[in-house]
Amino acid sequence: MKPARRSCLMSTGGLLVLGLALLVLSIVVGVSVGAVSVPAETVLGIVANKLFPGAVEPLWTAGREAIVWEIRFPRVLLAGLVGAGLAMVGAALQAVTRNPLADPHLLGISSGAAAGAILALLHTGLFLGLLTVPLMAFAGALAATLIVLGVTRFASATSADKLVLSGVAVSFVIMAFANILIFLGDPRATHTVVFWMLGGLGLAKWSHLLFPLGILALTTPYFLAKSADLNAMTVGDETAATLGIPVARFRLTVFVFGALVTGVMVAFSGIIGFVGLMIPHIARALVGGSYLRVLPVSLLLGAVFLIWADILARTLMAPEDMPIGIVTGLIGGVFFIALLRSKAGVGGR
Template identity: 40%
Template sequence: MTRSESGGTDIRRLPLAVTLIAGLVILAGLMVVSVSIGPVRVVLTDVVHILLSPVFGGDDSLSQRDVSVVWQLRVPRILLGVMVGGALAISGACLQSLFNNPLADPGIVGVTSGASVGAVGAIVLAGGFASQWVVPLGAFVAGLAVTGLIYVLARPGRTTGTARMLLVGIAVGSACQALVGFFTYIADDSQLQTLVFWQMGSLGRANWAQLVGVLPIFLIGLVLVLRLSKTLDVLTLGERQAQHLGLNVKLSRLAIIVTTALLTAAAVAFAGSIGFVGLVVPHIMRFLVGPGHKALLPASAIAGAVLVVAADAASRTLNPPTEIPIGLFTAAVGAPFFLFLILREKRRIS
């Protein structure tokens, strides 16, 4: 145990290597189990043989149905869940440090609301002409566009921009929700079902083509975020202190917002709106590994992936053959945690 500057006692943090290795082991085991469960169950040993077949060769005794289910349906959606969970979690960690607000999440800069407008508009307006790329592309472009609009309207200065950006984000987000409500109102019955699942999050439409398209975005965003870890550490001291230490606050703020917007827009575009991942996961990881972003960001990425993969597995198994939207599970975890944060902040201030 260590003594804090305020005289309190801090918990002993887990070593980063232990946390990352344990997290990766849990994630790998969960991914294998998730492949085996669903409306069509595949024996766990067969799953292992199917996954290892590209390395050690195929097995003629394996069912072709099971092979098709594993490689064409389960593996793409689980890999997409890993990327989506990791992107949302590290985006939340970055924005909480940028805004110095424990209640910040990726939706705070308008990406989620903008992507919702783009996706819902594409579903309703394109109708039967919509391909598998129209909705994700509409969500991605609209998410980045709304983030850019918020940044321009807020016109952040050296030390006061984040508070103003928060207020502008709330206003623009409300306008986006009104547009989503309008598109929902004019949608037909078949479109409504798609809208409901998209707005609550789903990995059901994942395929290999989408993974190939979205993987570079996640990799570029992850590399950029990790390179910003020292900048985020400085920003947690406050923008005035960061400016005194020689940090270009305006440029650093822009880099963080662009990177998190890129990651969140890609996640929302291909999986819909999955709430609370970016809010809950960073707080849990700060408790385990501490506030330093060199440890916090990779730990949050792994934990976010675990949460989304687990939620996806539950969505496919609790009420087969239908799927429950992933957002219902993340909200069930996130809403009580959100209330806990609010009450803790109230006690701290009082």
């Protein structure tokens, strides 16, 4: 038993090392690729010179340096942070709901965050400065979470499938409210809302990265520390309760933390669906069901996936940027159908 467990941990460790290497490679490729191609060695030279001034003799133009450092690098890093956060939240939600289809997008959390961001942009104004949009997005995400929980209790929708259906229904209602906000807003400013409706990373700035990075730094240790509780929740509420876990309070805490992460990510990236649905399934297929391994692998895979989705969004219709939500929606929709097919196949045997 112990050798098998040690082998599993070693394979997980090797996978994490491989994932980190793939993440670094993805960042370099993401910064290099675009309407103006920049060689990888130039990218590395610019980054090294920024981190350690004078370390590399600048053989590149000021224009290329601006493209790499001011535009693409923060965009790629934001993609990695958003992908990691959404994947981690999706994994945690799938555990506490015991639903393999749970996802911040399908449960209406992303829609609530987008509605909060739209309310701040078109109606309330930035009354708290740069913090306004993330805080309003979090408030919207938290409100959507509480509404979904209230609907499931009101409709006695205790099953996993009905929870997702409740989330989808609430998502439609919230998006209708968001559309009303757009309709009543200043027509000259409504075009900016398309960013939040379709998802995009083109507005990324270095100053923006502090918020998603800070939220991940605050919430990731909590989820990792509660990995054993997440494992117990996947078995069932009764088993978790016998292990001393306050089931209702723990589930609500995970939802609140998930709303916090989703709200901040949506505030800077718009609605990006299916990342939280797909990545945890891939992570479990690679390392098994233990959340002590699923969570870190999901973080890495989520970051890598969204960086490459953004690369596709920037190159498929170059020099125009395709909204990244379209790319993740196409990939995620196919994955969702395949997942439903696999579940139907298992149930039919």
